[in-house]
Amino acid sequence: MAKVKPYAGETLVDVVGVTKRYGDLRAVDDVSMGIRPGEIFALLGPNGAGKTTLIGCVTGLITGFEGAVKIAGFDAVEDYQITRRLVGLVPQELNYDAFFTARQCLEFQAGYFGVKMSREEIDELLDQFSLLEKADANTRWLSGGMKRRLMICKALVHDPVLLFLDEPTAGVDVDLRDELWEYVEALRDRGTTIVLTTHYLEEAEKLADRVGIINRGRLLRVDAREALMEEFGHRHVDVRLGAPVASRVAEENRGLRLEVLGEDRLRLHTRSGEEVEGDPAVQRLMKGLVEAGEEILEVSGGRSSLEEIFRKVLNEDRAPEGAEGVP
């Protein structure tokens, strides 16, 4: 095949003012966002926030929405045959076709997309997800985790440019979860753009380039993971002293955000984006303690997880206008 010119658009997916109503309920409420080629995008939100509905609008599972969805410049409603060829979906709900084997399911799924897969190609895909020995088993007899992995295989048979993973690790054991995320990263390195939703926020924190937070149908934030961490997150340094002088030290260093954790324990709060080594607040505290001749027994550090940030954003959304967010 002749080499084609690389796709030049800034975004692969453009969601413009999408609203999906069910009666009076707006499951997705005026959402606009873009997904960039090659990124891993984590869409986070509590149950019923509208994640699956929004994914449905992009993948074609849901029609009759207001606004527009474009994939690689093609309209997801008008040019649905092209856009659906580009997209793969691992749905949240477990499904299986009780009439067929795992291999047959993949053969059919590829066929629907106009792709003829050889037996070797199917076996290779099954093998990547540790399903090869179940290739000829009726899908009814697969365990929950196996069914989930088969669903991922089905979403990959046509080698999509954009893969939606809606809670792909639900019911999958820890080892396989790690393997799956390694596979997702490898897939992205080979040129597949990934959009995922997950309840395991540490996974999103590890993998995602950007994060979108959705609640009650509204997209509250879309930002680089690091940017969110910097804005909403914080870092802390805990110090254990050799004497019960924590209150006095805190009193003497009023300019620092010090929290007394115990008679000999202090916590210094600092901004998340700054590295501990270069943080002037940390340096100031340490220098002060050394100069005052205090004995330092232990220093440890930590920072807010994406989960805490996620809660913070949701709490701000819940809080009435002008009120303080719940910390």
Add this chain to the structure above:
Amino acid sequence: MRPAGAPPESAEAAARQKIAELTARADEGRLLGAWTLFHKEILRFWRIAGQTVVSPVITTMLYFLVFGYSLGDRLQTIQGVPYVDFLVPGLVMLALIANAYINSAFSLFISKIHGTIVDLLVTPLSYLQFLTAFVAAAVVRAMLIGGIIWVVAMLMGASAWHNVPIALLFMVLTALAFAFIGVVIAILGEDFDHINLLPNFLITPLTFLGGVFYSIEMLPEPWDTVSLFNPVLYMVNGVRYGMVGVTDVPVWQGVVLLVGMNVVFGGVALWLLWTGRKLRE
């Protein structure tokens, strides 16, 4: 330095290349998609052929034995045709109508219940391809069962091949119409009761009262006139004309009715798929 949140440069470059390449061939293999769905639907009922093909054939042949040979001796002939021969088209249609409906309705409804419909809804299959594959498989099953009953009846001594093309035309059009109805009901239905409602309370009664076992000439007034409002009567009699050369109603009326039914129910099914009603909500 890449901005925060940007994917690795190499991944973005690979993605841009992949998008361009797949977009350039995104419309390839469309026919394979429809063929695959049709093929899968055929395999689906064939894998359980004992239940989906053999069982309805045996049940129908029991009717043939019981009615044809026990009642046949008393009735002798209807409209100059031996009762055993007269019965063949009725029984063919009895099984054909039920199985055309059941195949498309249950297959689509089960995939809705099991959630596997999602695997189809995200594919590039056009709405017409989707519909065609489902109804074509249903028509194949119905014709297979109808055909076996027809052939077995002939092997058992019935003579029913007056005008084979006419008989086949009515069989195909009837199977198609009920396959469309099956798709419509499967889309609109929300539980198994909805799927069973139509065959139990409408299709089976209409079929039994549609001249499967008798000629409406044998009915007293006003039932012979009332029977003329039963669409299944026209289907059974069209096939009966093709098989044994007699009919209670003009054959052309049956053709017009069936074409009309196919246009209406095919149209409704396509409209439902097009709008996504009940499927893509």
